[in-house]
Amino acid sequence: MPKKILEKSSKEALRRWRKPKQARSLARVNRILDVAETMFIEQGYSAATTKAIAAQAEVPIGTLYQFFPDKAAILQALAEQYYDLLQAQFKTFDSDEIVQLPLKNYVEQIVEMVDQFFAEHPGQYAIFMEVQVTLPEVEEAADAELIQTLAELLRRRDDSLQAEDYEAIAFVTVKAIGNLHWLSLGQPPQFRQRLLEEIKRLTFHYFQSYFPGKLS
């Protein structure tokens, strides 16, 4: 399927940082990313300086710039990491067992998986937000991949629709539901729980309108 390959390469074509192979360098790059993540979250992207990141990571500034051509590339690397992780999570739904679940359970599982992902990576919100403003093309490419994957999953459940339908459904689900998940992170626990239920409800009824046969 050329499309999928295309999407993938489009995302990879955007990559602007070098992942080193030697152990020592890899550790350094990881240290830079860890420090940058913390700083971006705590003080915001523009308040975090490359100098401070390098200092905190105990890496000479020149070394930082050997792996990342500019500050934005650090943000990008961070975003890519997360997107890859989320993408991997979605891929785990590609099993017969899950595909055969009743729609209601299916939706619940997906929503809870995403929720857990966000819960495990707090502060990612800040990073995604910043990426949206600073590197919209990176977000675009990553979302496109996620949308493709979800479209594929839905088709596996029920392939009675047109290709474009799957894409539209997946687009709406990834974008709107994703947005709600992010937002839920900033809410007080009780409302956050309620929001989770709403997300499930929203998604379930939306899916059900397309796949009426599968009862909840």
Next chain:
Amino acid sequence: MPKKILEKSSKEALRRWRKPKQARSLARVNRILDVAETMFIEQGYSAATTKAIAAQAEVPIGTLYQFFPDKAAILQALAEQYYDLLQAQFKTFDSDEIVQLPLKNYVEQIVEMVDQFFAEHPGQYAIFMEVQVTLPEVEEAADAELIQTLAELLRRRDDSLQAEDYEAIAFVTVKAIGNLHWLSLGQPPQFRQRLLEEIKRLTFHYFQSYFPGKLS
């Protein structure tokens, strides 16, 4: 209702810029806002300098700082303008005529109203995005107002639910559906149209799950 007043004042308490009364000053402030809007959209918030905004608006930089305490206040003023406009649009749905429409039509009308609003104010996406990152508390306050208004509207259609239900529904609708609207702006016309249909579908089935009595 103390709550409403509180919300309102919370938003007003955040206002950090002065709306002048003299005609000349008012014209200057408007010129600043117009120029700033264009620049924020075209070059991004941080690339637009206060000096450049003042110069283009043909206003001395010192004067700019007499109305806006800092750069963020300009962004804030812009965001408030838009939120007030959107809020006013929502208020127009507070008529018996509209409240009595079948749910399907009701949803269609709301969605189309919002769509038209975004279509008429392109580039606002960039501003809302930036506000979310730079002035989250402003966005929070403004959204809270919008959510209150929508919750009120829904209660007028059917007041069988709990107060907290209305709030949750309105929250989800404003946030997720708002997000989809923004995103639709950047899409090619055909997909944009399809997206509009999806928004209607998503919203309708979500509302219907709460208000089953009202048939489409």
Next chain:
Amino acid sequence: MPKKILEKSSKEALRRWRKPKQARSLARVNRILDVAETMFIEQGYSAATTKAIAAQAEVPIGTLYQFFPDKAAILQALAEQYYDLLQAQFKTFDSDEIVQLPLKNYVEQIVEMVDQFFAEHPGQYAIFMEVQVTLPEVEEAADAELIQTLAELLRRRDDSLQAEDYEAIAFVTVKAIGNLHWLSLGQPPQFRQRLLEEIKRLTFHYFQSYFPGKLS
């Protein structure tokens, strides 16, 4: 004569620095230029840093950048100053008295004037050299002006030649003879004196070949 006007404006169009009107600012700009001149001569253009120039001139770096958009603009301002001075010197030859001198004396006077100019502004060599490498278009425009002026002077002595002849002669004189003058600056005094005589000889015989009537 449109050409002259064109040349002039072409040079002015290149000006990239602001000459302030207030006394205090003017003094600051002059201090910057003085310091920069010394540093460019003593350590070379690229070794002289804007930070050091500002510090030595006791001016905040930001102030320096308010008058000069970048480092090259300082070099340019310095070069323009010198070119204007040299140009003014040439203009002093535009008198009946001088025009009527025998060719030999005429050449002597011009060569000595230029020599004196260079002697009074040592270190300018370094600046002209650097301009030639860094801002060739500035040197071009300035030389063009000088060439025009000299062509005019020669025509006043004897207008029997074609316009293009005057231009060619003036070009050769300004460029080659100018070059020799610069070079003479770096020579030991005795050889420098000899060189001066050679410049006169070279120029005289060259001019004489075009204006044979005027005896030496």
Next chain:
Amino acid sequence: MPKKILEKSSKEALRRWRKPKQARSLARVNRILDVAETMFIEQGYSAATTKAIAAQAEVPIGTLYQFFPDKAAILQALAEQYYDLLQAQFKTFDSDEIVQLPLKNYVEQIVEMVDQFFAEHPGQYAIFMEVQVTLPEVEEAADAELIQTLAELLRRRDDSLQAEDYEAIAFVTVKAIGNLHWLSLGQPPQFRQRLLEEIKRLTFHYFQSYFPGKLS
């Protein structure tokens, strides 16, 4: 003649790069020089980085530094190559046949030889200019050699003058006439041709003033 030997060794004493003997290394050094030449001309000396030169020449940066102790040494090697070539051209004039030509033809031949040399090595202007600023001692040594050679040639035509006269004449000729040749390169073809005639005229009348016996 000890003087000549001294000059020669002074130039060689300045040489700071190693010409390898092995074929592979020689090829690499040549590739470095070719690439550096192009880059120096196209982007200027300081904009061309050693890393970029090495990369383009497909030579590891460490290897580059094995042949050239620093960046300036590459510029120097390039300049030396050219100077050697030009020097060799001058040496071809050391034949009885040429020495016996009438002065006018003699000058014409020299000027045309130099012109051809510059025409065949465009972009050398940029390199000579840069050498003058960055490595004045190298230029000095090379020019001294050229001047010696020309002085020698002139003495062979007519040895009635003092040693110091030959030196002065050769100095003027090499420097001023050389400068005009460089400048002619950047001119439009027609004016360039005219300039060539002017160079001949300038040189011829200058020489003639010293050697009146030899008729044109």
Next chain:
DNA sequence: TATGAATGAGACTTCATTCAT
């Protein structure tokens, strides 16, 4: 009240050169 010149900390980034492998 209106102005805009002045400020200066600090941002990002570069690059010649070294030296451990």
Next chain:
DNA sequence: GATGAATGAAGTCTCATTCAT
């Protein structure tokens, strides 16, 4: 000898904001 990752001082320039006039 060959390699190229690592270094870090130092460079140029920006810009929100102030405050004397």
